Amino acid sequence: MLIAMMDLDNQFGYWNSAGTSKTFGHPVEPSWLEGIDPQASVLDYGCGYGRLAGLLAEWGFDNVEGVDVAPNLVARARAQQPGARFTVLDAPPRLDRPDGSVDMVLLIAVLTCIPGDDGQRTLVTELRRVLRPGGLLYLSDLCLQADQRNRSRYQQFAARYGTYGVFETADGAVCRHHTVDWLDDLFIGFDQVGTREVSVDTMNGHPARATQLLLSAGPSDVAHR
Template sequence: MKDLGSQIAYWDSVGVTKTFTHPVNLSWLSAVSSTARILDYGCGYGRVMGELSEHGYSEVFGVDLSPALIERGRQSRPDLRFAVLESPPAIACAHASFDVVMLFAVLTCVPDDDAQRALAAELSRVLVPGGLLYVSDLLLQDDTRNQHRYSAHAQRFGTPYGVFTTGDGAVCRHHHVAHLRNVFAGFDLLDETRLEVATMNGHRSQAVQLLGRRR
């Protein structure tokens, strides 16, 4: 699970059919210039990119490890710029290439602690000092179904509590909010909000959004 690319087969098959739903709070970007360089890391088929473009942001770039999801994005939004991540978490961009990074429902697909921290470090590298990081991800759920699968997966595989396998084969992770704050401890936390979202398999789940600034 340390390899961010280990689930490409899932995302290129079952995953390419999914719909992603985490909402974008545009008020968090109200001070961001329409020409700011924005990276959507783990962009999937470009849903967030499309929303940003439709609200006037002209320099939006998306990367994802799944060639199939990227191709879906290129077919549906040929006006947007996409690229496949060849060696995740590394991005083929120079230091301080972006003013804003969006990270929507990505850590839930990266179950390993070290891999999450490596991703946070790479995002810090490509952000300008003072740049914004906007994270949206899923929290630990308190219902019986989720608690059972967290415990079962931890007992079987020795994974952190919150990791589980979906019915269609994806290995995912839900997080305690303190863990997410720790992963991004190198950023100054500007805002945080709780919300409910639909998961890619149609369940209602509790989520959190964090807005951070690179030091």
């Protein structure tokens, strides 16, 4: 019997307990931020303990907000990164932002934490709502990995969750690695500005290859000087 993905798309219990102690390693490419106004409104969705929001603040961006579902992660972010501001999401993925009010969204290793198609679509729709025309979305996430450890667990959990690439971690999270075709479909309507692959360590310390996309919400340059 398939497990309803909607029940797993907000794993509050995990992220507010075991997830609080995790270390996240996806990098941000500085050249992809060149030309963005330091006053631009930047939203780090799924900010965790604020690593990237704090980094952008150090780089001179002074209008950065990180949001996350887990109060304990947000508390850690506020303590470690006083140069940015952080908010707990009460009803994710809904954002307390007007339409078209954000210049750039960071979505870094977030989709892997939302295993369901509908949950991912709902999030991307909300992010598109708050992005200005021409605003940027910086995605970093994991596509299907080629190593035997990952292929074995994709196969192990495929029947349970109904999606090849969804799997359980040993400490209780349900995660997803994606096909390229799925990401293309999920972000249809966005324009691709940049793409690259990088080596990362997962939150449990395993090496992986991450796919990074820089996407534009439209043909304007309002997010730039």
